[in-house]
Amino acid sequence: AQKVTQAQTxxxxxxxxxxxLDCVYETRDxxxxxxxxKQPPSGELVFxxxxxxxxxxxxxxGRYSWNFQKSTSSFNFTITASQVVDSAxxxxxxxxxxxxxxxNKLTFGGGTxxxxxx
Amino acid sequence: DTAVSxxxxxxxxxxxxxxxIKCEQNLGHDTMYWYKQDSKKFLKIMFSYNNKELIIxxxxxxxxxxxxxxxxxxxxxxNSLELGDSAxxxxxxxxxxxSYEQYFGPGTRLxxx
Numbered sequence: 001a002q003k004v005t006q007a008q009t010x011x012x013x014x015x016x017x018x019x020x021l022d023c024v025y026e027t028r029d030x031x032x033x034x035x036x037x038k039q040p041p042s043g044e045l046v047f048x049x050x051x052x053x054x055x056x057x058x059x060x061x062g063r064y065s066w067n068f069q070k071s072t073s074s075f076n077f078t079i080t081a082s083q084v085v086d087s088a089x090x091x092x093x094x095x096x097x098x099x100x101x102x103x104n105k106l107t108f109g110g111g112t113x114x115x116x117x118x
Numbered sequence: 119d120t121a122v123s124x125x126x127x128x129x130x131x132x133x134x135x136x137x138x139i140k141c142e143q144n145l146g147h148d149t150m151y152w153y154k155q156d157s158k159k160f161l162k163i164m165f166s167y168n169n170k171e172l173i174i175x176x177x178x179x180x181x182x183x184x185x186x187x188x189x190x191x192x193x194x195x196x197n198s199l200e201l202g203d204s205a206x207x208x209x210x211x212x213x214x215x216x217s218y219e220q221y222f223g224p225g226t227r228l229x230x231x
Contacts, residue, residue: 035219039159046222089159105151
């Protein structure tokens with residue numbers, strides 16, 4: 001069974017501070033995929049990043065960066081110089097990597113609410 | 119153009135009624151999904167269809183029945199609605215054969231009174 005844990009339920013920061021969201025996962029698969037999604041107050045789910053289990057390179061996209069550490073089963077997300085528009089719920093998710101199985105389901109963590117104050 | 123659309127956005131109904139939520143994607147994806155998000159924001163998959171074929175069916179009451187008339191559409195019909203069905207229902211789609219990212223619709227907030 002797959003499991004994703006986001007231990008931080010809510011984080012509050014002041015604008016321009018950095019914020020790191022933790023994500024720890026459990027899976028027996030040797031191949032799997034990890035994702036981060038953002039859910040702003042308007043409610044939609046916005047895809048941010050996908051990472052496969054064989055690629056442990058960290059990734060940076062603008063003010064966003066991701067740190068994947070297979071040894072600790074973690075896929076953490078950092079927002080640098082946070083802005084009010086970053087206020088949202090962020091979800092980490094995991095799917096099996098069996099490419100023969102169409103439509104692998106996403107197992108989501110419980111989400112972390114980030115509140116960026118001006 | 120909206121990639122994944124759902125109708126209606128809000129649905130308020132009484133217990134015991136039957137209702138449907140429609141989903142359409144114009145991304146050319148072969149696989150579509152329904153997820154339920156409860157009041158605590160927890161997201162859980164309900165169903166998945168690939169080319170109109172049901173491939174994932176989680177433990178969901180029989181009152182919920184998905185229908186896929188073609189690979190661009192996946193509808194969700196709910197019979198005999200209960201208070202506990204109140205939630206936000208998200209439709210999503212992705213490419214076939216692999217863990218490609220899923221793109222989500224705007225969600226349908228269902229309130230059962």
